[in-house]
Structures are given as structure tokens and as C-alpha cells.
Amino acid sequence: MWIKKYDFDYGRRMLLEKTIKGVAAAGVLAPLWPLIAKAGDASKAYPDELLSIEAYTKGKVKPGDVITANNVEAVKDLLDPIAYQQVKTMGRKINIVESTKDVTKLFPASYLEATLKNKGRAKLDSVGNVYTDNGEPWIGGNPFTDPQNGVEAMANLTLSWGRHDYSMYAVRDWDIAPDGSIAYQYDFVWAELNTTARADGKVWNGKKDLLRYQSVWFTSPQDTAGSSYLNTWYYDQRKFPDLYGYLPAFRRVRQFPTNQRFEPLVPGVTFFLSDAWAAGDPMLTWGNYKIIERKPMLGAIGPRNFMGGYNDNYERTVHGGPKNQTFHDVWMELVPECIVLEAEPTGYPRAPVGKKRIWIDVRNGMYVAYVTYDRRGAIWKSFEPAYAQYSNDKVTIKDAQGHPAWSWVAAASHDVQANRMTRFVQAKEVKGGYQSGYGEGSQDVYNKYLTNQAIARLGTA
């Protein structure tokens, strides 16, 4: 039984009104962030219809239900267009759970603390880079809790991708052919170390001119293992990262051009470097940022998406597609308010992408859905993430500060034009013995994973 304080369409009307008026503050009934700062509870900022899928769908869908082709129409406007088609035509199913009210479950604790601590101190300079009110590189957390424009919303995504000062993701990837079979499988490791915009408020090793080091190295299969790349991101978001790569065939580290960010990484993988975190490129190399809408969405953001205790390596059950291999099982919930952001690759005149559209949860500034369009305007690919606090009824994983960890758990990139699916999980461990983890601990991660010498070493033989 739902007690309606407001009429059924109130929330959606208010979000539309905010969009039209350009009101930036998150929340419908009350500003969101003071509530989060006070108790970490976002529920008082929204009416029931934006907090309850049952209310939103007038009882057609409720927690515990599964979205299938039979009932997907009830949530069509809560899914990105590709997810809707997946359910409608490809046998995808989406589990529905209660919405997360406790916003602390949507962040790493230290990142939320930094966001609250530094709230209001971020400014965009004349070119669009983020600095503090005293002109320093950003000092951690989301710089713009209530983004005033698209660039600010993008800054929340870009400055700290994984919300940890250091993350290492052990990634296991499967690539599904149009016939529904698994055509490729890769293991790789992704490491990112922020030098600025760190939740600990420090500048790593005095590197104020940099934003991050980021490397990726493949560990399986044999013909791909050892391919390693190192990106060094400048703080100035107009500059392309330096890119060096180690290819086993060449036995040495070589320099690569950095503006080719829309290329297939390895055979069968559908996403590009540009797609990482929906913010894979320096944000000022894109342009024409526009917030086109504020609306609720379905997002896989709750702890049920964490597979710890259910699978030894955090891998996921799958279903759907011609051979029941195409889609991860995920648990989605109603996200009360998302910014819908569009941007165009203005710095990449030859990019095959015409624009991207990103749905960003205003509570944590993280995207819950992301699609790209080709130059003709036709929808091309989706990049759908799933996140979780790493704590469920079976196991709790802690981050370096001893809090329950938070991170992404899985993602899927569907190229609908080629009908190829890339889906991957953040595994506990992948081939080579690399494990996912957050925080540098006692390790010298820079020298271990994030230098030219490191990627040559990671290239093994």
C-alpha cells in the first residue's frame, strides 16, 4: 500500500520542469545534497513514484519481478533504447530490486567524505578545467554535486573514474558473436592511479600537471597476453594523454598516437578506449555538452549485483540471446533522478561516433547507462555498467581504508549494428594471478604497473 503525498506524475513533471528551467539542484521535494550530508538518505528528496518501481509502474512491476519481453513496455522509458530492444527482441531479462535509499552504498566511503568535505569548492576555469577556489587542481570527491551544465556533469565522471585514488581491476571478458556463441575470451588488468583529484586530498608525488596514470595489460589468451598500454593523462583536459604500448611481437615499448581512441582494442571487443567510464577521453576534447533531460532510470547499482559468495571469482550467470550466453544477470532498481547528457566528439573530426548520450545518477554522479550514435545519427552501441557495494549476505570486501568496497562489478557493450556483444566482469582474479583491489597499500604500484618499464615487464616474454 503506497501513501501518495503527491499526484502520480508529480515527480516526473518536476524533473521536466527543472530541465526546462535549467535548475541544477538535485532532488524534487527537497535539495538532495543537504539530505545526503545529514544522513546519507536520499529518500526525502523524492516522491514515492521516483523511489518505488511499483509506484512508478502503477503496480505493473515490483521488486522481485523480472523484466521480460512481456512486461518491458511498463519500463520502456526507464531503459536506454538498446537495453529496451535487448529485452524486447533478444530474450534479455532484468531482475528488479528495491531502490537504494542509503546513498552511502553508492560510493566508496572516502570518496563520499571528500565530496561532502569539498562541496562547493570547485570552479571551471576559462577553458573548462576544474580547479579549487584557490586555483589548485581538484582535491577529491565529485567536484560538482549539483552540476550546472554538461561540462560539470562530465567532470564528475572524468576526474576520478573509479572513485578510488588507486584501483586495479582484474577483468574477465567474453565477446559474443552474432550467432550468440562466445567467440572470444580475454583476461586483462586495468590499473588507474590518480595523481590529482584524489579523495585523500593529496597530490601524488607532486604531479600537479597530471590527472592520472592508467595502464591496461592483457594476460590471456596466449596470442594477446602481454599486450600492454600506458596512458598518462594530463590535468589539462584539452591535452591528449601520452600513450605507450608494449606489443609482444615487437618485444619493446613503442610510442603510439593518442588521438586514435575509437579503434578496436583486440579482435571481437566492441568498446573503444573512448568508452571507458563513459568518459574515456579528456573531457575538453569533446564538446557541445548539453543536459537534455532529467528523468528516472533503471540502473544496476545495488549490492545484489556483487557476486562475491555466489561465485568464487565474482563471475556472473548469463542468459538470453540465441545461445543463452549474451546477457549478464543483473539486478536493476529505480534511480530517481538522472541527468541525461549529450556530447559530441568535436576534437575528433574523423571519429566514427557522432554523439554520446549518458544517463547520470545525480546522487553519485556516476552513469547508469550510456549509448553512442554513429555519424549518420543511427544508434550504434551501448555501454551498460553494473555497480555494487561489495557487501552482501555472504561476504564483505573492504577497501584500503577498511570500509566496504564499492566499485563496478560488470559491464556490457552491445554493438547493435554488428550485433556483437562484449560483456565483462570485475573478477576477483584473472590469469597471471592479478587480483582486483583498491588502494595502494604498501605496494609501489606506480613502479609496479604504471611506467614504461612496468608495461614492458608486464608484457612477460
Added chain:
Amino acid sequence: MHTRKHSAGLLTAAALFGLGSALSSAPAAAQSDSEDGGFFSSLFSGMDFSLGGFIRPETAISTGSENPYNQGGNVFNGVPVMRHAGDPLTGFGPILPNSGLTTTLTNLGLGPLLDAIPVVNGQLPVTDTIARPVPKTDNTFNMLIVRGELEAGIRFSSDLSLVARLRAIYDPAVYDDINGGTLENSAGGIAGGDPALYHHQPNMFEYRVEGDSSPNPLEWDGKQYQVYFPALFFEYNHGPLTARLGNQQIAWGQAIFFRVLDVVDGLDLRRHSILDNAQEEFSDKRVPALGLRLGYQFNDAVLADAYVQKFQPSIYGNPNTPYNVIPTQFTVHDRYADGGYDDKISYGLRLKGNFGQWGFQAMAVRRYNPDGVFRWTASGVNQNLPNDNLFGIAENLLHSGAAGTQTTGELLAQTPFEAAPGGVYSAREWFHYAGMARLNAVDGLNSAINEFTPSTTALLASPAGSVDAAYNELDTFFMAAGGALRGHIAREYFAENVFGLGASYVTDGEPGSLLDQLIINLEVSYTPNRVFTAPSLSSHYLRENNTIGALVLEKYQRFTQAFPATYMVLQYMHRTKDDLFGRSLKGYGGDENSPATGIKGGANYVVFALQQPFPQDIYRVSLATLYDPRGGILVQPGIKWKPRGSITVDAFYSYINGHLGGNPNKNALSTADFADEFTLRVGYQF
């Protein structure tokens, strides 16, 4: 792929290696409340074992000609060639009024004899016609092998690991080839050289040197199989220091295929020579060596890389194997072991710095040049000249062995020659192959005579003063030998210092334009006093200061929205003293009628290559071209198809034309002109 953690076997191995202290520094990673590890679990928490590999049949179907450097592909097989004997008394040349011989005979009152000898331009009225009596071969396949590789990694801790890559190759040897043991003539069979290389069917894989039949560590070869560890090393990393100890390969420099700063390892040209997919560079070609490599990353920008390793030479294809390029009329005595080179070391240091758009590197290396150099050496084969011909009879009468004198066989053993089949049968063949091998036909003859006196003069050989005299003399001795002489050469190695500098720059241009993100790289190396094989095969090797430079332009460019970026690379190389394969340019320019003239101005090469992936990179087409402006080109189109993760299909065609104009012996690529072929590789990985 299999990954296993905490295996008892590995724990034992770790204990044996005394790794306890290192193992305690397991990587920081996610921790679980519910996981309760004990002491040993913690100790080995970073330990991991992984294994992967592939198996790949590789086939190269010949569309070119037979390998002319092999017995069966010799261009003179079955071709009638007239030989014209010369007169040793006239030095095989015309009688000159003021020559020493004329003066001597005149002083002895024997001047009238000069008129009695029917010599015209040094030629006696003795001729024959010989068709090189070795059967022609006809091969469909240049290569038919199965390759398997296993790669294992044992990660003892976040700091210490063991990397092992094992490669095994089997060749069923279905080739049409020549068994050296079946060649016979009146002098006998082939007696000199390593029997495993020269007296039987071609030995596809064994690298054998004088005094050591398996000089490569961690390698086990047979005639038809090869098993070795391209990599087997411990790796230790702590902070900015990385150390690798064991058998390993090292590649330096940014230029691909053109080896300017890539001087650490020699090349292994067994298997598929340089004719693998050019854009894979030398992925399975660098000869691994036992050594220690240290790397130190000073900061983001600067790193140092140093090594010291056991010297291992480059390995050429064995006689009569499909890609052999040393004419099989030669018998090679590789002195790597008995010359004491197998306990030599090479070492070097490289500094590399990246500063935004700029990059720099500098290196200094003290090494033994792995290419080695060749010179005439005494054959050691005591095989008399046969008595089935006039000259053989005359020589044997002159050197009967009576009264303590030496026989012709004993004398020949002290020269670089062996009277045996499968050698050079005519002066024309000698000149032809000297040109192909970038040697000087006349100087080569003369040094073989001059540097092996008195045996050579006892056999009435004398240095040739002209091409005609050389022709006459050569034909005379080939006749005397019952058909052919085989030449014996030694391979030796010399130390050298190599200094190198490199700079790179990444352009900033209009986004999307051809000049945006163009990577420009310039590399130069300088080797003072490098030792080269003398075109005369003299033991007085050539010593020259050698400079090698390469300019490389690399670009990824999207030409259409529908296809990923095209990778293009344009490279230019200039070498002042040698060619792409390290041969002195002074040996260039010979042909059947004249000795090498050498070429001036250095050697130049241009490479243009591209790769075009298709969407999702499931197909990738490629093109590689190598152009020698003096008349040679290699064009290699190819396609790679990866329909599934476990399967990769590579197909490429190699077209090599070394006679685009002028003397083919003036460009480097004519050496491989024969090897037009279609290669197919189908790999299955696990």
C-alpha cells in the same frame, strides 16, 4: 588456458629456490571478512601458476624458383658450360714479353719453348663442356612445419616470477632435396665439413659448429625437430628496479624491421628466414641468450636499461634447407666453439627519455657482432685429384707422394679446396655465384692462392692477373678435380662497440589531418672499425667505420567512418658500408663476366607498410613493401582472420623481385629473389 593457485608442487619449488622471504610480500588486494587464511596462506597468497599455448601448422607454397643456393636449385644444373683450360706456365694469362716467366725462360736459353706452347691468351687447346651433374629439384613447398608453443608463468610473489616459453617445431621434411651423401664423382664423395650438415639429407634445424654440436643453451634439435626455450628467466621487480636473469631476448629501438638500435641479439634464420609476416618483425627470430638485464625507471621520463649476456651468434639456414643463402658449393666451418667465442659476453646500456612530444634514447654496446665474418680456411680434406683427366694425371705425377713429397690430396688439404662433387664446376659458375654471394670472383681466387702457399703454388696455382686468367685457371682446376672443387670457409666473430642515438617527435596538427599525431623517429648507430667479410674471403678482414640511420614516419589515419584507422609506416634506411644483411658493399656488383666492383654512396632502403583492420578487428589486411632503389623490391600483402578466440588464420604472399633493372647483384633483395611464395598459418590456441 589454465590457472592454478597454491599448488603443492609449486610450494615445494618455491622452497627449493629459497624464496621464502620474497614470497611474503604478496600484492595488496581486496580483502574478505569471511576469508580466514593461516600463516601459509598468507605466505603464498601471491603465488600463481599459469599456462597457455598454441599449435600452428605453417605452410609456404612456392610460386618462385628453386633456391639457387642449394644443390638442387643451382642454376647451372644440367646447363652445358664450356670450360677452357689455361696454362699454368703463363700464369693462365697471355704471355707478356716482359713477364717474369718469359725472362726466366729466355735466360735459361729456353725462349724457343715459348713459341712451341700453343697458348692463346693463356688458354691451352684443351676444352670440355660440363653440365653440372646434380639433379634439379622441384619443390611445391618451401616450408611445411608444425609449431607448438607453451608459455608458463609462475608468480611467486608480486616481486618475483619465473617466465618460461617453450617452442617446439616439427618438420616432416617432405621437400624435394639433395642428399649430400649421394653425390659422387671420380674424386669421390663429399668428405669435408660436419657430416651431419654435408653428408646426408638436409638438416633442418641443428645448429652445429666446430667442436660443439649444440652450442645454443636450452635448445634440443634434431634433423627434423627443434625444441628450445626462447625465454626462461626469473624476473625480480622492486620499486624502480627490474632484473631479469636467464635466457631471454632483448629488442631496442623504435624502428621496426630496420635494425638500427636493435643490436643486442642476433637473428635465427632457420625455419622461415626473414620471410615471415614482415609486420611481425623478428618476433621469433631474435636468438635468446643467457644473461642478466637490469632496468631502472628514474622517473616518468627517464629509464635505463642495461644487459650483460653470453654471446650467441646469428644462425643461418643449414645447407640445402629451403631458405639457405650460403651457396652449398661452400663448406662452412663455424668457429664459435673452437675459436673460444662461446665464452664471450656482450653488454650494453641504453638510456631512454620521453618528454612530452619528444623522446630520446642513447645506447652504447660492447658486443661480438653476431653476424660473424667468413674467410677461406684449409679444407683439411685429403682427397687426391682423380686420374681421369689430363690435369689430374699431370698433378698426381708431379705430386706422387714419393720420396716424402706430398700428394695432391695432402696439398689440397692445406688449401681451401676439396676435390669433390657438389662444388663449383666451371669458372662461369664461380663468377656467377661470387656475384650472388657479394664476393669478388678474382680477388677471392687470388686470396685462396696467396694465403695458402706453398701448397697452392705447389699445385701450380698462381694469382690471376685478369678475369680471363681467372677463368682459365678456375676451369683448369675444376677439370683437374674431376669436375668440381668445393670451397671451405671459416666463420669467426669479432668484438665491436656500437653507439646509438635516437630521437622521436609526435606532431600536433589539425585534428584528423595527416600531419596530426604523426610519429617521427630518427635513429642512428655508429660502429667504429666494424669487421666485415672481405669480398676476397681473405683472412685480412675489412675494417670500416659503419654508420646506419633510419627515419621512420608512423601514422594512424581514419579514412572512412566505417573502418578503423589505417596504420601506415614509411621508413627510410641508409647504411654507409654494408647492406641490409650486413654484407660489405664492396662485394656488390659482380656478375659472370666481371668481379665485384662495389657500390658507392652507401645502401638505401625504403619501407612502406600498412595495416587495415576491419570493424571489430576480426579481419585485418596488411601490406608491406621493401624497396631497394638499386633494383629490388619485396611486396607482401596479407590478411589475418580471427574468427574465434582460439583460431587465427594468417595468409600472406611474398613477392620478391631482385632484377628490376641492371645487375641484380647491386641490390640486397636479389638474394631472396627465388622465394616468391604463399604462406598460410592456421593457429589454435589453448
